[in-house]
Amino acid sequence: MATASVAFKSREDHRKQIELEEARKAGLAPAEVDEDGKEINPHIPQYMSSAPWYLNSEKPSLKHQRKWKSDPNYTKSWYDRGAKIFHADKYRKGACTNCGAMTHDAKSCMERPRKMGAKWTNKNIAPDEKVETFELDYDGKRDRWNGYDTSTYARIVERYEARDEARRKFLKEQQLKKLEEKNNNQSGEDGVSDGDDDEDDLRVDEAKVDESKQMDFAKVEKRVRTTGGGSTGTVRNLRIREDTAKYLLNLDVNSAHYDPKTRSMREDPLPDADPNEKFYGGDNQYRSSGQALEFKELNIHSWEAFEKGQDIHMQAAPSQAELLYKNYKVIKEKLKSRTKDTIMEKYGNAAAEEELPRELLLGQSEREVEYDRTGRIIKGQETALPKSKYEEDVYINNHTTVWGSWWKDHQWAYKCCRQVIQNSYCTGAAGIEAAEAATDLMKANIARKEASEEHAPVAEKRHITWGTDVPEDLVLDEKLLVDALKKEDERRREEKDERKRKYNVKWNDEVTPEDMEAYRMKRVHHDDPMRDFLH
Numbered sequence: 021m022a023t024a025s026v027a028f029k030s031r032e033d034h035r036k037q038i039e040l041e042e043a044r045k046a047g048l049a050p051a052e053v054d055e056d057g058k059e060i061n062p063h064i065p066q067y068m069s070s071a072p073w074y075l076n077s078e079k080p081s082l083k084h085q086r087k088w089k090s091d092p093n094y095t096k097s098w099y100d101r102g103a104k105i106f107h108a109d110k111y112r113k114g115a116c117t118n119c120g121a122m123t124h125d126a127k128s129c130m131e132r133p134r135k136m137g138a139k140w141t142n143k144n145i146a147p148d149e150k151v152e153t154f155e156l157d158y159d160g161k162r163d164r165w166n167g168y169d170t171s172t173y174a175r176i177v178e179r180y181e182a183r184d185e186a187r188r189k190f191l192k193e194q195q196l197k198k199l200e201e202k203n204n205n206q207s208g209e210d211g212v213s214d215g216d217d218d219e220d221d222l223r224v225d226e227a228k229v230d231e232s233k234q235m236d237f238a239k240v241e242k243r244v245r246t247t248g249g250g251s252t253g254t255v256r257n258l259r260i261r262e263d264t265a266k267y268l269l270n271l272d273v274n275s276a277h278y279d280p281k282t283r284s285m286r287e288d289p290l291p292d293a294d295p296n297e298k299f300y301g302g303d304n305q306y307r308s309s310g311q312a313l314e315f316k317e318l319n320i321h322s323w324e325a326f327e328k329g330q331d332i333h334m335q336a337a338p339s340q341a342e343l344l345y346k347n348y349k350v351i352k353e354k355l356k357s358r359t360k361d362t363i364m365e366k367y368g369n370a371a372a373e374e375e376l377p378r379e380l381l382l383g384q385s386e387r388e389v390e391y392d393r394t395g396r397i398i399k400g401q402e403t404a405l406p407k408s409k410y411e412e413d414v415y416i417n418n419h420t421t422v423w424g425s426w427w428k429d430h431q432w433a434y435k436c437c438r439q440v441i442q443n444s445y446c447t448g449a450a451g452i453e454a455a456e457a458a459t460d461l462m463k464a465n466i467a468r469k470e471a472s473e474e475h476a477p478v479a480e481k482r483h484i485t486w487g488t489d490v491p492e493d494l495v496l497d498e499k500l501l502v503d504a505l506k507k508e509d510e511r512r513r514e515e516k517d518e519r520k521r522k523y524n525v526k527w528n529d530e531v532t533p534e535d536m537e538a539y540r541m542k543r544v545h546h547d548d549p550m551r552d553f554l555h
Contacts, residue, residue, distance in 0.1 A: 099152050107147040
């Protein structure tokens, strides 16, 4: 509650209060009486008659408008500068060791430090200064001209008069030079001019000089304003037209929007310009900097407090709202520190036990970063980009890069091993070499097949198949080849039917040339047009 008169009232009570105030102003109702029994003038505005909220005034009173602190001991006198009270002949105990005065010590002595102080030489003892103590009132403490010596203003007047005299003398010399030149030109034509005319011209020139001097100080630009009724008047042209208007900073139609009704431009009209050369960065720059944010937080706090039931209003009692907000921040900080101490006491502080990096302990690192005047990075560490909600830089299966970091022949792969199969295990540099060897082998097979097709007869072309380098002098055993073909057929039947698979499987790692030939003969060729009809 700010005051007793600003308390919450219903609509009916408010109407009755207004009618009572109107009746008091008209003299139909008796005037309001304060706590001392004195009548209060009903024509006094409410902002003057209402006491501040921090005085806790429950009754109407004008005591807060009166001088409440008065002391007859207050004085408006000032220190007597340069006054001396006593001049001693010899050094006294406790006096300044430098000059011998009793009113200060050697540390506060304003004289030149002597080679041998007055304490040891007992000569040139300085007189004691006059020390005064005043108790000034409210106006005396804040009077900036209190104790000002008016005689010092005479020097200022003399300096300005000397400047004006020198200026007047200079202008007079210029006028005399012009007059002599004019007389010399006329003497060649009409002879010697009359002396009285020269004196008259000189007086006129001096009058012009004095008039021009006065006009220099009285020059004020004015414009005449004519209203509809025919009345005219002079209006001072006080608008500064040196600064460029907001809407002229950028004439691009797609630049920052300018509202002519409120003369506001929220965005920056020149976002790409040098910040050191810009004097205007948009209205939003001022709304989000300085004390504007603090004022917004104060407003939000007063609204929330009013919604929770506290009688607080930012416009009616700003000092009360600011005091409550200050107390709220203090209590909030105490509560946060108490909660933090409770948690640390219960669970401990693992962060304090960790050893800090050497860069943080010594306050230095080997990274060189260069900034400009506005704080932007010119050279060195780049600005970190904001990360998305998806996981980034997650390496799996011993990879050092992510999937899709390498591209070749319309296929994505890992850059570390160039594997085109996703979620595969990283093979490193050996995998890259193997992939290159496989590519070279495939190219060699293609070249060999093309060469064989060109030189082989037509009847033998159908027997040429894809494969690795098969020696031409390879000799196969017909009986072993038949057994190998039977084994290959059994293996294929087991792959088709899971029920025919044996439990105790014995693997034979030795592969004979007949087994390889049987595998090549039985495998399905994808370029064979009859592969779908094979059993």
